[in-house]
Amino acid sequence: MGRWEPNASGRLREAALDLYVERGYEQTTVAEIAQRAGLTARTFFRYFADKREVLFAGSAALQERMVGALEGAPAAASPMAAVAVALDAAAGELGGRREHSRRRQSVIAANAELRERELIKLASLSAALADGLRRRGVPDPDATLAAEAGIAVFRVGFERWVDDPADRDLSQVMRESLDQLRGLTAG
């Protein structure tokens, strides 16, 4: 990447989100995103496969960070305690950008193709967490169940946080959701 395109990826992501919110995802073209960012379509395609992937460009980093945290959890931690460490890491990755997240979720919620893409990313995240738990010596079905429960908590906690008028800390909302799941299953 030449020095005449500082932070091209970040500029393209912001421009895309702005246009998706303003005009709708379907009505926006790659050429318009590039123009808004002051870049070319050619540059866009150096970073993203298509206009859908701009919205999901952060998921690989999120998954890597969550799996890394899971693997770094104390060896004595229970499967759900290790998952809780991964959820804390997710909060660290996402927690500082609530307004960005809120706008992104509104774009995804309005489009069936994007909602499907999100489901696939979450399923991939669940599978990666289950793999990480197996590497920690957790057998199946516990590994799969704990990972799926963690993703349920992640989804619910994230949605609550995004819509929360009180602007609370994401990691706190995640922990509360985990406690709520605990209360529900114990009942």
Next chain:
Amino acid sequence: MGRWEPNASGRLREAALDLYVERGYEQTTVAEIAQRAGLTARTFFRYFADKREVLFAGSAALQERMVGALEGAPAAASPMAAVAVALDAAAGELGGRREHSRRRQSVIAANAELRERELIKLASLSAALADGLRRRGVPDPDATLAAEAGIAVFRVGFERWVDDPADRDLSQVMRESLDQLRGLTAG
């Protein structure tokens, strides 16, 4: 439907699954499915939108039965107890056809498009259970969390049952998976 096509839908579903297992999903055409069933492609399209939907034709009935069971659970039942009643109903719907389920899962596992379709159906099922819980007076996020936890148990229990050499009862495997989730979150 004319009387010269008895059980056309069931015949088409069986023919499709046979061909998907024998030749692969992608290599099979609607014309071949219809021919195998002794019917016409025109008849196929009276029942199914495309060759993918043949595999998911049972999901509406499954969802209806699970939501009905949830709604019929005792008023005093906790959210997870009501979800457990829905899981029992799912076992009643699916439990008698393990070999069919095993073959269907092998076809779905081999194809990314079908795996995505399955994720969407499960998300729809989760949303329907959460709606049912809200109608029972369960507030959010409890309704969403309990529904998501139920779907996690459903997925894990169903997969274990399909692969179980001991050929156990699906409702028993589901209950065990729910107990395992309880143990995991309590830990």
